[in-house]
Every structure is written in C-alpha cells, then in structure tokens.
Amino acid sequence: MKNVKKADLPTKICAVCHLPFTWRKRWARVWDEVRYCSERCRRNRNGRG
Numbered sequence: 847m848k849n850v851k852k853a854d855l856p857t858k859i860c861a862v863c864h865l866p867f868t869w870r871k872r873w874a875r876v877w878d879e880v881r882y883c884s885e886r887c888r889r890n891r892n893g894r895g
Contacts, residue, residue, distance in 0.1 A: 862887040 855869040860883040867883035882888040 860884075860887050862891055 852868070856877070857866045857868050858880065859866055861881045863883065865883060869877060873880050882891065
C-alpha cells in the first residue's frame with residue numbers, strides 16, 4: 847500500500863467499542879484477522895463485547 851491517501855485506506859468497526867478504525871502498516875499481513883482497534887479493546891473483549 848504505497849502512495850495511498852489516508853482517506854482511501856480500508857476501515858473496519860471495532861468489535862468492542864464499535865468505532866471505526868483504519869488500516870495500519872503493522873496489520874498489513876493480518877488485516878483479515880484484525881477485529882479490535884487497540885490493545886485496550888482487545889484486552890476488554892470479554893467485559894464489554
């Protein structure tokens with residue numbers, strides 16, 4: 847994903863907080879598996895989800 851405008855990056859909805867988040871370079875290989883916007887939401891997945 848080189849030279850892609852920030853507005854054109856793919857987005858998903860977090861499974862815990864239900865807010866949209868955008869693709870990050872560190873998620874490039876595992877984007878299909880990403881479900882949470884942050885480490886905090888991943889840790890709280892059982893409490894609020």
